[in-house]
Amino acid sequence: MVADLKRKRIVPLQQGVALPSSPLKPLSAPPLQVEQLTLQLGGQSVLQALSFTLPTQGITSLIGPSGAGKSSLLRCLNGLENHWRGSILVDGANVRHWRGGWDQLRRHIGLIAQKPVVFNASIRANVAFGLQGWRTRRRAEALIEQSLHQAALWDEVKERLDAPATTLSVGQQQRLCIARALAIKPKILLLDEPTASLDPRSKQLIEQTMLQLAETMPLICVTHDLEQARRLNGQFIFICDGRVIEQGACEQVLDQPQAIETREFLRWNVCDCD
């Protein structure tokens, strides 16, 4: 009975919302919009009323001193942390009510961790790991090749797709992680210092990959490296102490920073935001 009543009450409402061209979800809704995001971990506030919006494509570099909450922000965005307050809208929809829950959200927003984590399986199996259903995984040859191409790893591993993934070098493992995330075709990709502690060649390859991907989808890249941010050349967000201090086009912020904290950070690599 109660369920019936509820359904009756909800249906008319839903009809208004779920029309084919939903008026509440305009086509121009940004792929990711963060408003007043606040996060506390263990009694300490990590993010404080943080707001920003992502363009439909291009790289957004997140810069800030250690402990500014950059990694925590990424973990909030794909739901690894979910005790935050505020709102995160993906394509105009609140992620808390994402269809299919957090797991489906994470298929929509990929996250690449700072240190590569490969599963103890073959390279092939690692790339196909995120696909659902073993039948799909078996027949994913084309997809695996495409993803590995995208991550600029194909040429190095095409001869030994069945070798254990742990035999790859760290730089290769990181690219494998990117290929693995790309195989499930996310709409947004988050990268947490993807090139920290990698050899220059892997670093260069990964940057190329990112630039290529950025032509079709939005990327967020946490980085320590200002030169890298300049090379990636997109939106620039400076975060300190859980707050957005400054944001704008990359070159503009790097060359003519407005906020005093940014200037300090760019010059001496220190920041005093309190």
Next chain:
Amino acid sequence: MRLRLPLDQNFFGKGLVVLLAVPALLLPTLVLCYIFWQAAPVLSWGFVVGATESAGFGMADGIFPQLLGSLLLAVMACVIAAPFALSTALYYRAYASHRQQRLLMVMFNMLQGVPPIVFGLCGLVVLVNLFSWGVSLLSGAVVLAIVVLPLLVLNTLAALERIPQQYSEAGAALGLSTGAIIWRLWLPESGINIMTGLLLAMARALSETAPIMFTATVFSGVVWPDSIFSPVTTLQTHIFYLAQEGNDAQVTTIAWGSAAVLVLLVAAFGLLSRMLQKIGAH
């Protein structure tokens, strides 16, 4: 849009896990409660320290002789096993080559895998008959010592391994000999942890029944063994014989009572070792 159900696909996986785990969650409590519930009628101080054998076979008022026998056997077993275990563990850490270490490890793992009753059999053949020690306290203690030996060695090794490497290196840097390092650094440092292992071994020795069944115990009639060559009665075998005895109400309650005391005793040793471990950690 459909009504959002609270159960997603993961709900079934989690549900299955919880369902399968239910016995594991309930059984320990259930088992312990049942034992003490059954034992409640006889559990009293008089039951534990009573010793009169007047009522005949197993119908005594108390289980003091059995309790004493159990403790005596366990203590003797540990006293016999401890020097061997300690010296083996020290040899392993201080002198043994890599090859010897591996050999020792394999051997003790093997020894631990051997069922206790096999040691009981050997004890029967060698100690009781070949050495003519008879069914006696000494035979039982030696057999039990062999049963707990691997446990004791592995625990002592674990205790020694907790000593940081720099510690021994600092000692060696001072020009101490290996013997001095053992005496003045290792033993004081890991003494408490070794004691912990000893207590666990006691608990193990207390709960073994099979190996002493033929080697050390008789059903009743002994209050205090005259010498190490006379048989004893123990709680474990007492319970066992009573269980075979039948369904007489008095027998049942005495058996449950003895079981409760035994469980308490073993748990006490376990808890004691846990407390020691905590002290040692500080």
Next chain:
Amino acid sequence: MTIVLVLGFLLYSSWPLIAQQGVAFIVGSEWYPFESLFGMLPALVGTLWAVALALMIALPCGVAAAILSAELLPARLRNPLRFSMELMAGVPSVVYGLLGIWVLLPLLESQLNLLTGRTLLAAGLLLALMILPTIMVLAEDALRGVRQSQREAAKNLGLGWNATLCRVLLPQAWPGIRVATLLASGRAMGETVAVMLVVGSIDRIPEPFYNFLQPAQTLTSRIGREMAEASVGSQHWAALLFCGLLLAVIAIVVSLAAHRKASVVV
């Protein structure tokens, strides 16, 4: 060295029997000590059955409890669960025997309408209860050993809880679970008094062989029951010692298999 001594003495003592009858009696199916028939097969089959039943029950339960404790329960509830498991592991086997003979047997008789509750099933259930803590504690350690980063990497790929469990956690914890299973089966095999009280001690291969609702005999229960009756030095005595030898050899093989790679201190 001890191990060689132990095996040596057992072999030496059971030699009279082997010398007289060869080793064919291992697969004989008749055990009548007074007619000098010492077939080991019934007890062997009984032992295997009891262990297999125990594993069939305890393995799913134990691993599920380990998953529950390692993945689902908050830390506050974890320790009491583990503590209760350790307590249960510490309960002496003879006490389990009491539970078996005065709780489990009547229950089986009334529920399954059996003439006697003393069956392989009873032994299997009792053994399952006894090895449950071993399996759970070791499996939990193995699951905890899986790195947190692996869990998060799986989550980042949008894998749900089920998929993470089946494709990341269990495969990685598998070596630990395998060791747990082998150690537990070794323990179940060597368990004497509890089994002896409930298994029925009838030297017969179950008829048909998959019928676990019949009384049977295990190696340990035979030794426990008949050792006191056999006179020293007789053939019966030698045969029982040979049972012990057989048991020791099987148990050692199992424990070697368990420790083959990982050296686990239990």
